[in-house]
Amino acid sequence: MAAKPLPQPTELTAPYWRAAAEGRLALQHCRGCGRWIHFPEPRCAECGSDEFDWDTVSGRGTVATFSVVHRSFVAGFDGEPYVIAWIDLPEQPGLRVFGNVTGCAPDAVRIGMAVELWFERRGDIAMPNFRMTERGEQE
Template structure:
């Protein structure tokens, strides 16, 4: 069993994780103001609307900012690894690890990336980011 902590879907986040299992990246979109919202929220942070269905997004974006982690504070994380905020083409920001055939020191702000779903043992597919 993988020692990394597993996501704990709630009523709010279950649709997001269910889409990940299908290999689909989704974010909420407020039906009142039309803005996209991520990370999942019970109410729109822009207008307060509470009708926030999940919609599929392209999974394409660029690195907004990142950090290279050199010391793991929980078991199961192989260092160094890169965590990043990604500016999606749809105008919303997503979070995750930058993985694939790239050394941590080669990740750059503005670098184009695409979502990649990787299996987290004991949970299922989670979104990560790879160079586009």
């Protein structure tokens, strides 16, 4: 069985992966206009600033949209069926992160479902994933 490929941090994404290894979801936060940015960008598309902080978000969110993978064609991505999803974060309208939704049957995942962050350790890398919160579905 092939090993699941690991992300390769770049200069731009290294702060994200360093924070993840510490158990924090830290996103680019523009010093110029205060906009949260994800995925990382060299410049803020809003104000053009290239100065950022990497600030920790709550790790709570809701499922914006998702797919259930029944058959993967990429070596190492086994364990089907599994769920990949865009997660809306409360820190800013339209701010989304990508991850697996775990801990429940794939057919239990719903758009709008409240989820919380957890990290899956793989060697030096910690992968952000999400699972249903205690309160489950939101209003």
